[in-house]
Amino acid sequence: MALPTPDGYRMMDENELRHLLAGLPDIVARLGGDSGSWQVREVGDGNLNLVFIVEGNNGGICVKQALPYVRLVGESWPLDLNRAFFEYRASVIQAEHCHGLVPQILHYEPTLFLIVMELLSPHIIMRRGMIDAVIYPRFVEHITDYMARSLFFTSDLALPAAQRKAMITEFCPNTDLCKITEDLIFTHPYMVHELNRWTSPQLDGWAAAWRGDDQLKLAISRLKLDFLSRAEALLHGDLHTGSIMVTPDETRVIDPEFAFVGPMAFDIGKLLGNLVLNFFSHDGHETVSHERDAYRAWVVETIHGVWHGFAQKFLDLWTRHRTGDAYPRDLLPEGSAIFAQAQNAFIEQMWTDAVRYAGASMIRRTLGLAHNADLERIEDPDRRAACEKRVLELARDLVVNAGSYASVEQVTGRARAIRERDLG
Known part of the structure; x- marks a missing residue:
């Protein structure tokens, strides 16, 4: 079974993510336009997490959320949500030494174990x-x-x-x-x-x-x-x-x-x-x-x-x-x-x-x-x-x-x- 999740945690869907991001002024400015006009789609094809691409009039962002299990296998393989924190911290530390070689972290939402980062395109x-x-x-x-x-x-x-x-x-x-x-x-x-x-x-x-x-x-x-x-x-x-x-x-x-x-x-x-x-x-x-x-x-x-x-x-x-x-x-x-x-x-x-x-x-x-x-x-x-x-x-x-x-x-x-x- 998937691990119990802390109070406030929920798996994002496209509408919930849009609402969350609309409350972050720096992200709104980066995307531009009204949140209703943003294009939000889940694109994760990896083994572990949800991954969303969000695009607005001014540009785009990538959002990654940890799931309480291994996505490749399902709920039969529970996995600690705190991996999102370790990714966030490692990204911040490595950015200090490897400027321009790791994605820029724009926001971390600890309750949701969710990272907002720059959208890499056309990479x-x-x-x-x-x-x-x-x-x-x-x-x-x-x-x-x-x-x-x-x-x-x-x-x-x-x-x-x-x-x-x-x-x-x-x-x-x-x-x-x-x-x-x-x-x-x-x-x-x-x-x-x-x-x-x-x-x-x-x-x-x-x-x-x-x-x-x-x-x-x-x-x-x-x-x-x-x-x-x-x-x-x-x-x-x-x-x-x-x-x-x-x-x-x-x-x-x-x-x-x-x-x-x-x-x-x-x-x-x-x-x-x-x-x-x-x-x-x-x-x-x-x-x-x-x-x-x-x-x-x-x-x-x-x-x-x-x-x-x-x-x-x-x-x-x-x-x-x-x-x-x-x-x-x-x-x-x-x-x-x-x-x-x-x-x-x-x-x-x-x-x-x-x-x-x-x-x-x-x-x-x-x-x-x-x-x-x-x-x-x-x-x-x-x-x-x-x-x-x-x-x-x-x-x-x-x-x-x-x-x-x-x-x-x-x-x-x-x-x-x-x-x-x-x-x-």
């Missing part, structure tokens, strides 16, 4: 564009700014310990959303579970092999412990191409409702894993052999750019803003060999962890509950399964043998080798 969900082989020339520049700044400035490298511990305390109660991640990424795909699904019967044997693979289950269990216990920075928590809206010139990271203080490599690895998954998917979308070779090459270039750009920007921020309590200057002076050694070791460990999280994310999107449209939109199940088998082969190796991938180029090299072997 589209990046995943949709990538399925259609659209190139986004400034994406690497923008997403590496976002990741480096959002992670660095909320870590012990930038914050005094007391301030960061207060952030941990604030986001610790986001347990329902963390539990979804803990189960769907690190547990369910490796066991018999009613929420799992895959392309059947083509992947039946693969799913069974995953459930019987002790080395894989041991590796994913170790990774789950890292996810549970390493409170390094404020994470987006669900960073992938479905949580990014783009134009050729702009990038906005949306939907940080999974935000919590966790391992930095999780955000990085999840994004990289989704990009690798997209690389494999294009063989299922081609109508003519090799017609997407150039786009696959751009995806590979993007994967390289995301990691290298992030690492360079993160290290640069660390060198210029040593304001946290970790790695104190008195022990590791600027320009010293020991400080450079500390930075290199930190980034190398983050890379290895990101490789493991990338593999885990790829497995989840193939054998777990919520799949990626990159693969789901391949109509022919045999072609889809062929792509998914390549995803799974690489993903297992990333989780179990992450230490053998010393560079991002080795990851993409292995992805290309698997594909070329299968296609001849």
Whole structure:
């Protein structure tokens, strides 16, 4: 059953939302005209929430309201409404460090667990564009700014310990959303579970092999412990191409409702894993052999750019803003060999962890509950399964043998080798 809701909470419909917004002067001015003339429509096609677009004479807004259950499943899966608060707070914090890379928050209604934000237009969900082989020339520049700044400035490298511990305390109660991640990424795909699904019967044997693979289950269990216990920075928590809206010139990271203080490599690895998954998917979308070779090459270039750009920007921020309590200057002076050694070791460990999280994310999107449209939109199940088998082969190796991938180029090299072997 859905969770009990607090006094005053009600699920918005289009008329009720119109009435609510009409009482907010700043929103009225932003929309323009009489509220009766506003166009209000519910457009949510995601897994969790209601999402409305409201348009008036002067412009538009987006409104997101949490439901007391998982929308994808229904009332049989209750979910804490407070996830709206965590999204709101994460958006405010990240906006301080990533100006222009997250939507502007215009209003938060705590009783209704409702967020009003700027309407992103003509932006589209990046995943949709990538399925259609659209190139986004400034994406690497923008997403590496976002990741480096959002992670660095909320870590012990930038914050005094007391301030960061207060952030941990604030986001610790986001347990329902963390539990979804803990189960769907690190547990369910490796066991018999009613929420799992895959392309059947083509992947039946693969799913069974995953459930019987002790080395894989041991590796994913170790990774789950890292996810549970390493409170390094404020994470987006669900960073992938479905949580990014783009134009050729702009990038906005949306939907940080999974935000919590966790391992930095999780955000990085999840994004990289989704990009690798997209690389494999294009063989299922081609109508003519090799017609997407150039786009696959751009995806590979993007994967390289995301990691290298992030690492360079993160290290640069660390060198210029040593304001946290970790790695104190008195022990590791600027320009010293020991400080450079500390930075290199930190980034190398983050890379290895990101490789493991990338593999885990790829497995989840193939054998777990919520799949990626990159693969789901391949109509022919045999072609889809062929792509998914390549995803799974690489993903297992990333989780179990992450230490053998010393560079991002080795990851993409292995992805290309698997594909070329299968296609001849």
